Amino acid sequence: MKPSKFDYYRPQTLEETLNLLANYGDEGKILAGGQSFIPILNMRMSEVDCLIDINNVKDLDYIKIEEDILKIGTLTRQRSLEQSDLVFDKLPLLRETCEFIGHQQTRNRGTVGGSVVHADPSAELPLVFLILGGKAIIQSEIETRETELNDFFLTYLTTDMMPDELLTSIHVPISDVPTGYAFEEISRRHGDFALVSAVCLMNRNISGKITDLRLAIGGVDAVPMLADEEDLKPLIGKHIEEEIIDEIAESVLEMAEPDGDLHASAEYRMHIAKVLIKKVMKKAYLRAERKEVPN
Amino acid sequence: MQQVKSNEKMTINTKVNDKSYEVDVEPRKLLSDFLREDLGLTGTHVGCEHGVCGACTIMIDGHAIRSCLMFAVQIDGSEVETIEGLQKKELGLELKEAFSKHHALQCGFCTAGILMSAVEFLYEENHPTEKETREMLSGHLCRCTGYEGIVSAIQEVAEKNNEGR
Numbered sequence: 001m002k003p004s005k006f007d008y009y010r011p012q013t014l015e016e017t018l019n020l021l022a023n024y025g026d027e028g029k030i031l032a033g034g035q036s037f038i039p040i041l042n043m044r045m046s047e048v049d050c051l052i053d054i055n056n057v058k059d060l061d062y063i064k065i066e067e068d069i070l071k072i073g074t075l076t077r078q079r080s081l082e083q084s085d086l087v088f089d090k091l092p093l094l095r096e097t098c099e100f101i102g103h104q105q106t107r108n109r110g111t112v113g114g115s116v117v118h119a120d121p122s123a124e125l126p127l128v129f130l131i132l133g134g135k136a137i138i139q140s141e142i143e144t145r146e147t148e149l150n151d152f153f154l155t156y157l158t159t160d161m162m163p164d165e166l167l168t169s170i171h172v173p174i175s176d177v178p179t180g181y182a183f184e185e186i187s188r189r190h191g192d193f194a195l196v197s198a199v200c201l202m203n204r205n206i207s208g209k210i211t212d213l214r215l216a217i218g219g220v221d222a223v224p225m226l227a228d229e230e231d232l233k234p235l236i237g238k239h240i241e242e243e244i245i246d247e248i249a250e251s252v253l254e255m256a257e258p259d260g261d262l263h264a265s266a267e268y269r270m271h272i273a274k275v276l277i278k279k280v281m282k283k284a285y286l287r288a289e290r291k292e293v294p295n
Numbered sequence: 296m297q298q299v300k301s302n303e304k305m306t307i308n309t310k311v312n313d314k315s316y317e318v319d320v321e322p323r324k325l326l327s328d329f330l331r332e333d334l335g336l337t338g339t340h341v342g343c344e345h346g347v348c349g350a351c352t353i354m355i356d357g358h359a360i361r362s363c364l365m366f367a368v369q370i371d372g373s374e375v376e377t378i379e380g381l382q383k384k385e386l387g388l389e390l391k392e393a394f395s396k397h398h399a400l401q402c403g404f405c406t407a408g409i410l411m412s413a414v415e416f417l418y419e420e421n422h423p424t425e426k427e428t429r430e431m432l433s434g435h436l437c438r439c440t441g442y443e444g445i446v447s448a449i450q451e452v453a454e455k456n457n458e459g460r
């Protein structure tokens with residue numbers, strides 16, 4: 001349970017980091033919070049020749065709003081996100097989700113960018129950024145590019161990033177976020193990896209009918225899954241109805257291929273996915289309603 | 296930029312329990328091992344070494360973190376507090392008394408980590424609810440007590456501190 005040997009680099013600036021990645025990206029790895037990565041090293045599930053520790057690149061630690069976009073630096077600790085007034089005001093869904101990420105002791109260290117690039121299909125942050133229409137800002141010495149999170153996750157623990165690239169921030173639009181929101185997950189112990197998680201955003205009009213609906217599910221496939229608009233259509237213009245939710249859950253999960261493991265079988269994951277879809281839809285519906293009723 | 300080859304050592308400066316150190320460490324040395332082996336501070340326990348049990352929890356710059364999920368080279372320039380430092384403080388004594396009163400430990404393997412988490416928690420939360428205390432404790436495994444005593448002990452210290460304020 002000890003990591004194997006590695007060369008250690010501690011850059012102070014983004015430029016130094018990108019330069020190191022250009023030179024050692026192939027044999028090296030970025031170390032951010034390390035709450036997923038150091039266990040992997042300790043258990044020798046992976047070995048690296050060179051470790052680039054970005055914890056001193058303080059410029060990558062920020063939460064700010066510019067032109068209706070919430071920008072979160074990659075090195076922002078999950079705990080800072082949880083305690084941020086900006087997040088609290090603008091994205092209650094994100095705030096609510098933070099409590100589910102690991103434990104206070106790991107959120108103190110774990111970073112936002114780290115969780116996103118780790119790309120665990122059951123992780124909370126990737127799922128929530130996905131439903132919020134977030135973008136990943138990726139930099140290398142050669143270029144800066146941005147990609148929709150929907151295209152960013154390729155498969156288990158694999159993203160669309162090249163070895164010389166660094167995820168520098170996440171951008172989340174904050175205008176027009178639906179008012180009804182809900183996040184739910186089931187895990188073996190509070191704070192452990194979710195078996196399955198579900199998240200929903202919803203708007204309703206004055207007469208209470210659903211006008212906008214988004215749904216995403218984690219832990220049922222190799223990547224976090226955003227439901228197709230087509231699949232959600234049956235509820236648009238309607239009040240919430242159990243039967244329609246059941247239908248939607250069926251069609252959304254039609255393509256899902258959850259893995260069974262020692263924590264939960266594939267069948268069980270499918271089952272709780274359906275239960276959670278129902279739960280988040282109902283909760284988001286109720287919350288949206290409260291916002292919409294004129295005082 | 297600082298850098299060091301895998302077979303070399305890096306010199307780090309750090310304060311542990313208010314004492315300054317300048318020491319050379321191998322980059323792959325885990326912080327938990329560094330505290331126990333290099334500094335002889337064996338009060339920090341090591342259970343799982345992959346971030347699950349919480350036994351190795353210590354405070355860095357005022358935040359409770361898992362010392363098995365950091366490398367010793369990463370505390371360069373930081374202030375660290377371990378259970379050995381806590382025992383000299385007022386809050387440490389209060390916690391000790393409450394833990395003893397409520398039978399909040401049996402074998403004690405988990406205790407050092409839980410106390411370090413409790414310190415940050417009690418600084419941050421003035422009126423923690425039982426639910427919040429349990430939530431904080433969810434980052435720790437205790438195989439002996441069933442947690443009830445631990446919850447009562449921490450709640451008691453929180454209440455006492457409030458009266459004092």
Ligand code: FES
Pocket residue numbers: 340341342343344345346347348349350351352361362363364
């Ligand atoms: S030894 Fe660090 S969490 Fe178990």
Ligand code: FES
Pocket residue numbers: 399400401402403404405406436437438439440
């Ligand atoms: S007292 Fe034995 S593990 Fe907690």
